[in-house]
Amino acid sequence: MSxxxxxxxxxERALVSVGTVSNVLNRPDQVAAPTRARVEAAMRxxxxxxxxxxxxxxxxxxxxxxxxxxxxxxxxxxDVARGVEQAAAEQGxxxxxxxxxxxxxxxxxxxxxxxEHRVDGVLLTPADSDLDRxxxxxxxxxxxxxxxxxxxxDRCSAAVDDIRGGQLVGEHLLSRGRERVAYVTxxxxxxxxxxxxxxxEDTGLHVRRVEIDALTGAAGYAAARRVTRTDAVFCANDVVxxxxxxxxxxxxxxxxxxxxxxxxxxxxxxxxxxxxxxxxRQPALQLGRTAALMLLDEISAPAEHAHQQVLFTPELxxxxxxGG
Amino acid sequence: MSxxxxxxxxxERALVSVGTVSNVLNRPDQVAAPTRARVEAAMRxxxxxxxxxxxxxxxxxxxxxxxxxxxxxxxxxxDVARGVEQAAAEQGxxxxxxxxxxxxxxxxxxxxxxxEHRVDGVLLTPADSDLDRxxxxxxxxxxxxxxxxxxxxDRCSAAVDDIRGGQLVGEHLLSRGRERVAYVTxxxxxxxxxxxxxxxEDTGLHVRRVEIDALTGAAGYAAARRVTRTDAVFCANDVVxxxxxxxxxxxxxxxxxxxxxxxxxxxxxxxxxxxxxxxxRQPALQLGRTAALMLLDEISAPAEHAHQQVLFTPELxxxxxxGG
DNA sequence: TCCGTGATATGAAACGTTTCATTTCCTTGC
DNA sequence: GCAAGGAAATGAAACGTTTCATATCACGGA
Numbered sequence: 001m002s003x004x005x006x007x008x009x010x011x012e013r014a015l016v017s018v019g020t021v022s023n024v025l026n027r028p029d030q031v032a033a034p035t036r037a038r039v040e041a042a043m044r045x046x047x048x049x050x051x052x053x054x055x056x057x058x059x060x061x062x063x064x065x066x067x068x069x070x071x072x073x074x075x076x077x078x079d080v081a082r083g084v085e086q087a088a089a090e091q092g093x094x095x096x097x098x099x100x101x102x103x104x105x106x107x108x109x110x111x112x113x114x115x116e117h118r119v120d121g122v123l124l125t126p127a128d129s130d131l132d133r134x135x136x137x138x139x140x141x142x143x144x145x146x147x148x149x150x151x152x153x154d155r156c157s158a159a160v161d162d163i164r165g166g167q168l169v170g171e172h173l174l175s176r177g178r179e180r181v182a183y184v185t186x187x188x189x190x191x192x193x194x195x196x197x198x199x200x201e202d203t204g205l206h207v208r209r210v211e212i213d214a215l216t217g218a219a220g221y222a223a224a225r226r227v228t229r230t231d232a233v234f235c236a237n238d239v240v241x242x243x244x245x246x247x248x249x250x251x252x253x254x255x256x257x258x259x260x261x262x263x264x265x266x267x268x269x270x271x272x273x274x275x276x277x278x279x280x281r282q283p284a285l286q287l288g289r290t291a292a293l294m295l296l297d298e299i300s301a302p303a304e305h306a307h308q309q310v311l312f313t314p315e316l317x318x319x320x321x322x323g324g
Numbered sequence: 325m326s327x328x329x330x331x332x333x334x335x336e337r338a339l340v341s342v343g344t345v346s347n348v349l350n351r352p353d354q355v356a357a358p359t360r361a362r363v364e365a366a367m368r369x370x371x372x373x374x375x376x377x378x379x380x381x382x383x384x385x386x387x388x389x390x391x392x393x394x395x396x397x398x399x400x401x402x403d404v405a406r407g408v409e410q411a412a413a414e415q416g417x418x419x420x421x422x423x424x425x426x427x428x429x430x431x432x433x434x435x436x437x438x439x440e441h442r443v444d445g446v447l448l449t450p451a452d453s454d455l456d457r458x459x460x461x462x463x464x465x466x467x468x469x470x471x472x473x474x475x476x477x478d479r480c481s482a483a484v485d486d487i488r489g490g491q492l493v494g495e496h497l498l499s500r501g502r503e504r505v506a507y508v509t510x511x512x513x514x515x516x517x518x519x520x521x522x523x524x525e526d527t528g529l530h531v532r533r534v535e536i537d538a539l540t541g542a543a544g545y546a547a548a549r550r551v552t553r554t555d556a557v558f559c560a561n562d563v564v565x566x567x568x569x570x571x572x573x574x575x576x577x578x579x580x581x582x583x584x585x586x587x588x589x590x591x592x593x594x595x596x597x598x599x600x601x602x603x604x605r606q607p608a609l610q611l612g613r614t615a616a617l618m619l620l621d622e623i624s625a626p627a628e629h630a631h632q633q634v635l636f637t638p639e640l641x642x643x644x645x646x647g648g
Numbered sequence: 649t650c651c652g653t654g655a656t657a658t659g660a661a662a663c664g665t666t667t668c669a670t671t672t673c674c675t676t677g678c
Numbered sequence: 679g680c681a682a683g684g685a686a687a688t689g690a691a692a693c694g695t696t697t698c699a700t701a702t703c704a705c706g707g708a
Contacts, residue, residue: 019690047460059693381694381695382697
């Protein structure tokens, strides 16, 4: 299997120099129409496919962005990814999508991979409160924008106010007369979990933490057994909440009569749940879009670029799981 | 911003040749321990990160696979992706994940992107019954394995028997005494949709097709209005079914008393739905794994490789939406 | 003493682009 | 008839690796 036809073979067939073929590829308007037509014909005939390795090696940029999300199984993040891809595509950038599944080790592996591929910038939902690797990445020249995580002034970020989200939940539960709430959440090293809990506690509710090691439906299902003597359960996200819901219903617990239940993210499936789920809506698509636009701005004009920390406001969506 | 340190800078600092540095990277056991240590130290000190563009340019392979899925928003496909990534990682391959969203145009864009990146192979869930682009890809030397789609003997594939899945649904509905079923589905150009419908009709049920243009919850919700005079609804997948379910409940239709409802894929959220959903379970993870293994086998030993068409069998999971 | 051998290390060529200084060829105005 | 200028095309260098034929060295055996 010989190597596929390159720019050189195309040049020979079209009777032009390789420089001209490259120009057809990258600055078509600087090539006379008939020449261009000849080159394009040659490309078609030879089945030419540009080798982007060679291109980015020489050019020093790849026209690709990296996106590392926390959990590709969570519809919230697929929406974020969609937003990123939209914005990137509009400017001719491709997106390499990676899933850390909340593991710092996998995150590190992916960042390394993206850096080896010389992506022009990285969008990261950190799985790790320790941003040293991110700083190293930046030190070597790769721009990083944090997604769903607020940053210091030395970096761009787009996030949603999780503390406020937690408060919204707390206030809502209080208004429904609930006072003893269990908070089913991941480890505090996941900032979203910590902040939502903090917001909840801000409202003065009596909160008991029930920690799980993965934000999955299965983990939520299993954790439901540990939820006792409460009149409300708040889960760090909807996926977990739906797992908890299933367990509660199987145990014969009435929702919301015995226990109110609140999730987070307002994923599509929250509305179709056995008991439609009260949740916190986040502008996922816009979060991704905004983050990508900031990154692209930084990439295209590093000099004039000013770092920005955008903070979106979450929104309470009440449904039957808290009494509708 | 100067370019990051390369193999050459490392070589200078460690007082060895570039060849030796490359050996440390690729054949560490052929380098004497003290030399290797010196080189590794130099790498650390310079913050060396290998440039994979240069590597794959020269080597002719990228140690990366491409995966194009139909719908990243469907948990079924994220499970497939997980299976693929697992298998790939075990053999030191990375996976570039792309989402066609069912659009042939987006699929074509992604295939082009993957080819330009010279991935060593592609896993594809076709958005398009026309496989000409795939054949071109293969003709230029990229192996392709079809996922969730049965192939001819000239290509590997891993799929689940969708006709059988449709039959399972039909038989089940008949056993529950339902006779007039609406099939809410995407265009027949999506083979999964066509086959599941065919299987359903095989059982002799009276089937009325209700076509939607995207397999989303929203489309299902909207389509529910067009479902009339039936005692059962079968949806091409669970995401759609959950949308239909929401609409039915809002309309005051009782499920399953008035209308039985069946989905497909058995995604996690099917079990926690307002009315837990009868569905067809598919071995998503294993599907991805198997496909990836076949692809990797073809890549590593093209000569001995024999194409295989694996067909998994789907499984009916009955829940309350069809009377439990 | 000398040769053969195996373990290490070397250095230059090659991979397929992009870039840019230069050349070639036409137009245009005087 | 000629210079100036612009448009179009050229060709060689460079990007950072991998690979491979070759060089170097130490050691054991004859």
